[in-house]
Amino acid sequence: MNEPTVHQGLAQGRVVIVTGAGRGLGRAHALAFARAGARVLVNDLGVALNGDGETGGSSPAGQVAEEVRELGGEAAVSTDDIADSEGAARLVRTALDRFGRLDTLVNNAGFLRDRMLVNLGEDDWDAVLRVHLKGHFLPMKHAAAHWRAEAKAGRTPRARIVNTSSGAGLLGAVGQGNYAAAKAGIAALTLVSAAEFGRYGVQVNAVAPAARTRMTERTFAEDMAAPQDGGFDAMAPENVSPLVVYLGSDAAEGVTGRVFEAEAGRVTVMDGWRRAAHADKGARWEPGELDDTVRALLATSPEPEPVYGAVSVDEARR
Ligand SMILES: NC(=O)c1ccc[n+]([C@@H]2O[C@H](COP(=O)([O-])OP(=O)(O)OC[C@H]3O[C@@H](n4cnc5c(N)ncnc54)[C@H](O)[C@@H]3O)[C@@H](O)[C@H]2O)c1
Numbered sequence: 001m002n003e004p005t006v007h008q009g010l011a012q013g014r015v016v017i018v019t020g021a022g023r024g025l026g027r028a029h030a031l032a033f034a035r036a037g038a039r040v041l042v043n044d045l046g047v048a049l050n051g052d053g054e055t056g057g058s059s060p061a062g063q064v065a066e067e068v069r070e071l072g073g074e075a076a077v078s079t080d081d082i083a084d085s086e087g088a089a090r091l092v093r094t095a096l097d098r099f100g101r102l103d104t105l106v107n108n109a110g111f112l113r114d115r116m117l118v119n120l121g122e123d124d125w126d127a128v129l130r131v132h133l134k135g136h137f138l139p140m141k142h143a144a145a146h147w148r149a150e151a152k153a154g155r156t157p158r159a160r161i162v163n164t165s166s167g168a169g170l171l172g173a174v175g176q177g178n179y180a181a182a183k184a185g186i187a188a189l190t191l192v193s194a195a196e197f198g199r200y201g202v203q204v205n206a207v208a209p210a211a212r213t214r215m216t217e218r219t220f221a222e223d224m225a226a227p228q229d230g231g232f233d234a235m236a237p238e239n240v241s242p243l244v245v246y247l248g249s250d251a252a253e254g255v256t257g258r259v260f261e262a263e264a265g266r267v268t269v270m271d272g273w274r275r276a277a278h279a280d281k282g283a284r285w286e287p288g289e290l291d292d293t294v295r296a297l298l299a300t301s302p303e304p305e306p307v308y309g310a311v312s313v314d315e316a317r318r
Contacts, residue, residue, distance in 0.1 A: 010249040012037030015099040017091060019043045019082045019139060020109025022060030024213030025164070025237045029106055030064055032241035033248065034073030041095045042068065043078040043109065049214055051111040051127050074099075082109050083130045088138035092146060104160045104248035105143045107136045107186075112215060117177045125178045132182035133189070136163055140193055140204075148200045156201040160248045163190050163206035165259060167308060170208055170270055174309035183208075187259050187272065194257030203256035205247045208270065210263040211237040234264035243267055276301035 016033045020026040022044025030040045044061035047053055061077045068075035076098040080087035095102045110132045113124035140161055147159045168176045169183020187206055194204040210216070212224040212235040224235040233239075240262045246252055247260075261268040277297040285293070 010036045010245055010251055011104070014038045014103035014249065015041070015095055015101050016104040016106065016248060017041045017043060017078075017095050017102065017139070017143075018106040018108060019091070019135070020045075021106075022046055022064055024215065025209055025211055025240055026106070026108040027060075027064050027067075028211075028237040028241045029108065029244045030075070031067060031071065032238065032245050033104075033106075034068040034071050034075065036245050036249070038104070039074040039076075039099050040065075040068055041076050041078055041091070041098065043080060043082060043091055045079060045081050045109070047111060049111055050113050051131060082107075082139050083135035085138060088135075089142050091139055092142040096146065102143060102146060102159070103157065104162070105139055106162045106164075106244060106248060107139055108164045109135055110164070110182075112176070112179055114175045114179065115177075116175055120177060128178040129182050129185075132179070133185045136186050136189055140189075144193070144197050144200065144202060147197070147202050151200040158250050158253070159197075159200070159202040160252065161193065161197075161202060161204040162244050162247045163204065165190070165206045165208045167208050167210065167261065170259065170261075170272075171305045172307035172310070174307060176308075190259060191257050191272075198256060203247075203252065203254075205252075205256060206259045207240065207244060207247070208259060208261045209237075209240040210261075211235055211240050213237055232265070239264055 011033050016038040018026050018030045018033065018040060021030040021042045026044065030042050033040050042061045042065045046060055061079055065075035065077045076094065078091050078094050080091045082088050082091060092102065111128070113128050115121070115124060143161065147157050150157050163186050165186045166179070166183040167173070168180040169187055173180050190204050190206040197204060216224055226233045226236070243260060243262045247255065259270040259272065261270055277300045279293050279297060
């Protein structure tokens with residue numbers, strides 16, 4: 001049995017959808033919301049790590065819903081594909097039908113098909129963009145349509161959306177061009193939806209997590225292993241959930257349009273694209289003039305963060 005945590009009660013009375021909640025981070029979020037007092041719609045299509053092999057039925061979403069009930073919480077199950085228009089609409093409808101309201105949407109479902117760009121098949125590009133990017137857009141659209149109707153009826157909600165980006169999307173990652181593009185898109189979608197939905201009482205933020213799940217357990221097996229000595233299990237997915245519960249609660253009033261990295265015991269505000277040095281000629285440049293200008297601008301601008309997995313040109317030639 002899981003121990004109650006300090007954020008117990010923060011989501012009291014809220015109805016929360018968590019997509020991809022049958023395993024890994026989504027499962028941890030669903031259980032944390034339940035422990036914090038929320039009723040939870042546990043969604044999961046039950047696919048393999050590369051998105052293949054839809055199992056349908058109630059497993060693994062059904063198993064997590066059962067775990068929520070064992071904690072004394074209330075849960076319902078959705079096995080809808082969140083990247084399908086009808087599936088996303090049904091997801092939101094199910095929460096409303098089962099619990100009579102919707103307060104928080106956590107977009108988390110997704111999978112990987114890693115390849116170097118020169119070897120990346122078009123199908124693998126499409127599948128990863130679809131599940132992450134469309135799989136965020138469609139549930140947000142249907143949830144926001146409900147909240148807009150509530151606001152227009154004079155019942156402006158204190159609604160929350162928590163999206164799931166990734167360090168790969170914010171800084172880039174070698175071998176993950178499709179995934180990085182989708183996760184960068186999710187960061188941009190977070191800013192746009194926060195700006196558009198604010199007037200309906202909806203706040204939107206994103207987390208870029210790092211944790212030990214089937215997505216990372218092979219690549220980062222050593223770095224992410226649980227300690228043998230019973231010390232703090234830094235890479236447990238449960239460590240990401242408190243921030244997700246907080247952002248999905250009333251307590252986060254006024255926090256919107258932000259991207260946070262969440263890993264182990266650390267919460268980091270990510271500072272996105274912003275203008276650095278500039279030069280303005282007041283007229284059209286000749287291409288040949290730009291070498292000196294661009295180099296001078298780069299010399300006075302901050303160095304970019306390194307891309308995950310990148311080696312320098314010198315190293316690559318060795
Ligand atoms: N684990 C990490 O360190 C890490 C790092 C950065 C970002 N993320 C992101 O966190 C999220 C959760 O990943 P995880 O590590 O827990 O992986 P996971 O594979 O354990 O869980 C993802 C779940 O999503 C479900 N899913 C996939 N496609 C679906 C669809 N179309 N509809 C409904 N459910 C679907 C899968 O069945 C699976 O249970 C993902 O968006 C991932 O990209 C994870």
